[in-house]
Amino acid sequence: MPDSALLPHILDLAEMGPARLPQDARKMAELSLFDWMVVSLAGADQPLARIIRDFVAAEGGVAKAAVTGSKLRVPARAAALANGTISHALDYDDTHFAYIGHPSVAIFPAALAAAEEMGASGGDVVDAFLLGAEATCRIGMVLGRDHYDAGFHQTATSGAFGATIAAARLYQLDRDALSAALGLVSTRASGLKSQFGTMGKPFNAGAAAANGIEAASLAKRGFTASTDAFAGAQSFLAAHHADNAGSGKIADWSFDKFFFASVSHKLHACCHGTHAMIEALLLLQAGGKIAADDVDEVRVNITPRWQNVCDIKTPQTGLEIKFSYVFLAAMVLQNINLAAYESYHDAACKDTYLMALAERVKVVGDDSIADSAARVEVRLKDGKTSSQSFDLLSPIDPAVLGQRLLAKGAALIGTAAAHDLWAMTNNLGGVSASDLASKLQR
Helix, strand or coil, X not given: CCHHHHHHHHHHHHCCCHHHCCHHHHHHHHHHHHHHHHHHHHCCCCHHHHHHHHHHHHHCCCCCEECCCCCCEECHHHHHHHHHHHHCCCCCCCEECCCCECHHHHHHHHHHHHHHHHCCEXXXXXXXXXXXHHHHHHHHHHHHHHHHHCCECHHHHHHHHHHHHHHHHHHCCCHHHXXXXXXXXXXXXXXXHHHCCCCHHHHHHHHHHHHHHHHHHHHHCCCCCCCCCCCCCCCHHHHCCCCCCCHHHCCCCCCCCCHHHHCECCCCCCCHHHHHHHHHHHHHHHCCCCCHHHEEEEEEEECHHHHHCCECCCCCCHHHHCCEHHHHHHHHHCCCCCCCHHHCCHHHHHCXXXXXXXXXXXXXXXXXXXXXXXXXXXXXCXXXXXXXXXXXXXXXXXXXXXXXXXXXXXXXXXXXXHHHHHHHHCCCCCCEHHHHHHCCCC
């Protein structure tokens, strides 16, 4: 598909009615809604959550939408900014490996805020999110590896387009207005990987959600922009290091199947690029093949692109641990629960035993390994070796995934709260967007 065909394709996608949405993808969107709300509540007491709530409260404005972790109601754009930032605070939300980004934290905050403003239903939130997330996947795949490797954070860049589409759906924009909204957000979409390990990373997600609300709201009022968000000499694709072969990586451009259906949910509270390694090490531990004191060396084989993301050798903060293969491997060997976000504290960086274990971990880039996979090789002090591979894209039954997400929710926000939220998100008939938003408030 040439660049000039991308905008019409995305506009066609955005016009799909609920009956045409692939049901497997919609089920995953419902699971992602539950998971997003769980990690939002779990992150509501983080320092950055207090800062962003104080910021939007100080700005004031018409009370349209809820803010996570408070009774505060603010304009939709401010709510999207706050809720996107808060929900990514723990870096515990879903990831899509087709474009290497977090769809839920950029798109659900925009969809929920717009839906509250419009008096829409919970089902409308899910439908709008799904269309925005699918657009994000396709745009992100066209942007490709070159865009990500240049330093752009796809959660925020591709995600801003998805947030715009979700908001536009709920604002009931027509095709021309949506085209204008996408043109507007093409000049706002931004986010850098250099922010990883700081509060700037979750802020990227919040900014993407807010940009989506802003662009759709302006277009709704008649604001105009460039006629093509993507194609042309100075378009978003040209200016943001889009992969020249990106379009060729999408073999099937039809809407019969959605790429979003293969979204991966986090079961550990750290960078998703490390999860395949963690799962492989846990399998080795479960098989009784390794014990920390017996380990001489651990070799972690991963795709080279992750080495620029989550290979911090000597983390200095709990946040940086989330992006450190060597430290996370040491923590698994030490039987530290990486699903518990309280495991990632600054003092762990100075733990002499963990530091010594981390020095035995070697990270090796291997182009033959998929972005979603890892191969771990362990050599013990007695010379014995063992290895284990794991791929996060291995199929998982939605029912099984749902139970694992429910268990994750119980661990993060308590059993009663998790089951209450699970009941609502799995039966959205008669549930309004405001009902959903009320579950995020305290």
